[in-house]
Amino acid sequence: MLTLIKGGRVMDPGNIDGIFDILVDNDRIIEITPFERSESNAHELLNKNNAIRIIDACGKIVVPGLIDMHVHLREPGQEYKETIETGTLAAASGGFTGVCAMPNTIPANDNRQVTEYILNRARDVGKVNVYPVAAISIGLNGNKLCEYGDLKEAGAVAVSDDGHPVSNSRLMRRAMEYAKEFGLPVISHCEVIELSAGGSMNEGIIATRMGLAGIPNVAESIMVARDIALCELTGAHLHIAHVSTSQSLSVIRDAKKRGLPVTAETAPHYFTLTEDAVCGYNTNAKMNPPLRSAVDRDAIREGLADGTIDVIATDHAPHSILEKDVEFDMASNGIIGLETSLSLGLKLVEEKIISLSVLIKKMSSNPALILNLNSGIKKGNIADITIIDTNISYKVDSDSFCSLGRNTPFNDWEMRGRACLTMVGGKIVFENMADS
């Protein structure tokens, strides 16, 4: 079956930007033609073949499918919080054609069987591409390396003990050396446990006033500095997860200047919110690392603008009311993000912090590059495509989310711009063109 995406502004940073028609045959892009010249083509095709579907993308932005490289799908083990089916449905509705599944499932994704289970489930019930991230250490315990060779063969795209820092520096060194062997990036959750223990929000005035134990910025930045030192020693590709502090940014900026193979991500909540969101003991503003000060939030924005931060990833962490409708210090860390990420990114564009093409880079091209995925709007490529309506205004309604999680601090927010169509391998997995 043929699909023609007509008249949209096709934007694949560094590759293409302009009004084009994209012709998709089954799962692949077979032709990209300038809009004006394709009028006749389409008619020709239409005459030749009745089974052509035409998507009118006039006034919309057509981009390579967004990739969220930091998602907790919770399956296997915590299907009451999220499943591969609901999580990928949420991804599709947020404009993502691919997500990385973090390994802190139950059991943890520390062996081939779990990786294969995730991929099989994704193939059977998933709406978007699922890229498993395997654990650095068995059981995420920080004691013993996993079998990276076997895991890569099974389909893992990176390794990480996300949720737990690798406290043992020797293990981290070996993990980086060993992962380099297989070309797997090491995604590091940077946290010095001894400095963060007991804390439930950012250390500072708000924590003092609310009587909550704080987590200081250095709990993150010390570990970022250590991992960068190990990156220099090993030459392995280090990717720093969910950067939240200005100090971490300085260290990463310096490492990049020195040419080290370091990349970094932040999440929409770190460039949007500050610790103020916790006021009223709002457990939907509790995550790890915690929301920081306005100084940090502004530094994160600067880091996005100057390229120190390569990727926007959500750290989508669905929880049920069992984990969130409890006393603040007992509530689980994490918020969902798949269905609000793009809109919050577009806010940055509207505020002129970054350009639209830089946003697409950070939400699509850069994650693909880091994970060694072949993506992009090119003739012959698999048709993973997102169509964005940057003009539509809407109000976030968490009850309408596809995710099983409702733990978002952005409910009721007024947003402008969102995905209106998500195509994975030529198949439309989400469509809301009617509202647009």
Place this chain on the structure above:
Amino acid sequence: MQFERKHILDMDTLSAEEITFIIDTADRLKEISKRPVKKVPTLRGKTVVLFFYEASTRTRSSFEIAAKRLSADSISISKTSSSIVKGETLIDTARNLEAMNPDIIVIRHSSSGAPHMLAKLLKTSIINAGDGMHAHPSQALLDIMTVREKKGYIKGLRIAIIGDISHSRVARSDIIGFTKMGAEVVIAGPLTMIPKGIETLGAHVEVSSDDAVKKADVIIMLRIQKERQDTFLYPSDREYSKVFGLNLQRMKKAKKDVLVMHPGPINRGVEISSELADGPYSIILDQVTNGVSLRMALLYLISGGIRNVDAD
């Protein structure tokens, strides 16, 4: 003045006028505790649930006695005797209690914000009897009441709070309360126990505890929480008592009419020496006595204060 608050959750929300009104009410109720028959029928038919998730002697018995002197029916639930040990969540336990139609739930909880969560969810009035490191409004109110009783006024007094400010809900509520009433609050203690941004509550940080003692009209000593020793807050009881504790040596520098207070329980010989805890400056037991009347005032005012106490 008509008291219109439904809950007492912290000192932030109370105005100086409301604080004065509560204390005036407590002053009037104090006489009841001196009667041979220490009971008035004011809250007859009202039910007060004392929901204590955390150990407490003073506050719990104080609230219970307060409820009984006003003829309210009170029941007491502790963490170990409740279904919490069976894994029931706070919200579920509270909703079940509410289903029995109490008028007031007094809650003590180790998590900051727990009373606020209940206030949002339940229709019953909530009184915070201490939540985590956040607030202890009834303690702050009885502290203000006691100082006013002894000094006659609050405005312009210099209140020194010395010790572990970081982990103290009493310190936070006292700083806010006394500042609202026009006193000047200074805090002192090891820097490991002074939290970031405490000045925003209205307190000045005094570098030396000697200086804090020297200029103070009232000294409030805080309990050193021995259970926290593993977090490297201070090296030893010995050094703490020497550098930060209140002892005769340090008291020589104090004003002659200084008042010494402590929210209890005290560690004799650590933050305060026995001579001072039991000495002439100490009003520690007056605090406890006033605690009952103050809590009677809270229960009475929260219940609407419909019936005139004096007439009963």
